Amino acid sequence: MAEEEPPLYKDVPENSGAPPPTYQSDVAAEEARPVMSGTEPPPSYDSLFGKIKEARTEHGNSFGFFKALLAILGAAIGGIVCVACVAALMAFPIAQLVIGLQNQDQCTINNKIPLFLIVSGACGCAAAVLQIMDQMCCSDTDSSGERRSKCPCLGFILHLLNLFCFAWFICGNVWVYKIHKTVDYDDPASEEYCGKLVYLFAFWSITAVYVALGATCVIGCGCVCLMACLG
Known part of the structure; x- marks a missing residue:
């Protein structure tokens, strides 16, 4: 015996009190819709505020939240610092x-400074x-996730250039x-x-390298000590 089709909504008399008819497609769609349980965590947020709020929800104690907060802020600030660098x-x-x-002709005392x-x-x-070329065009990752260069000749040239820059930097110091x-x-x-601009710019170019190295060492030691204290 064929299943009787439900009547169309327009065929139902007005004020009959009967609810609107249901259809198989609506029932199937309703049953297929995923239902979230009350214990399921909410979706993660991409914004900085959302990540901090999620970390606050996950960590009940203030110490765990403090460590998560440092990690979130470190990642956010690290991206800004990277772009600035x-x-x-x-x-x-x-x-x-x-x-x-x-x-070029403004340093009689030593024309090698310009x-x-x-150089x-x-x-x-x-x-x-x-x-930039090595990072964007010639880099790849292997099965273990480690980075490897697809252009070894470019890496070799970069290493030679860095060695030359180091030797040239020592000459500039002298x-x-x-x-x-x-x-x-x-x-x-x-x-x-010697022109004031050219000499002072050369002087502070070299001095800034030593200042940056000292600041890097201090910040690195501070980060290691902080990580050790936080476990």
Whole structure:
């Protein structure tokens, strides 16, 4: 015996009190809809505030929440610092190159100082470009998740360039720091004359490297001590 089809809604008399008819497609769709249990955790949030709120929900004690908060903020700040470092790494060598080219004949006491800025700026720009190319175009991960380069020749060139930059940096230390107390900024006719901009930029370019290395060591030791204290 064929199943009797339910009447259409327009065929139901008005004020009959009967509920609207149900259809098999609606029932199947309702049964197939997933039902979330009361104990199921809410979906994760992509925003910083959502991650902090989720960490607060997961960790009942304040110490666990504090550790999770440090991890979340560290990841967020790390991305900003990374972008800032890339921008600085590109801007700084460009400034060295421009200042060195504009002041090639402005350092009588040692004409190698403008050359130091020119070569340092050119090598810095080249190293930054090669590093970006190696990260974006020539890198891959193996089955264990470790990064490996698909362009070993590019990595070899980058290593050679870094070695040359290190050796050139040592030469710049000798040229710049050796005349620090005898350089003359005012008299272009003097044998000890060097343009104030070119010399001071070279001097602080070298000094900034030592300051950055010292700050990195201090911050690294502080992070290790903090991680050890937090377990």
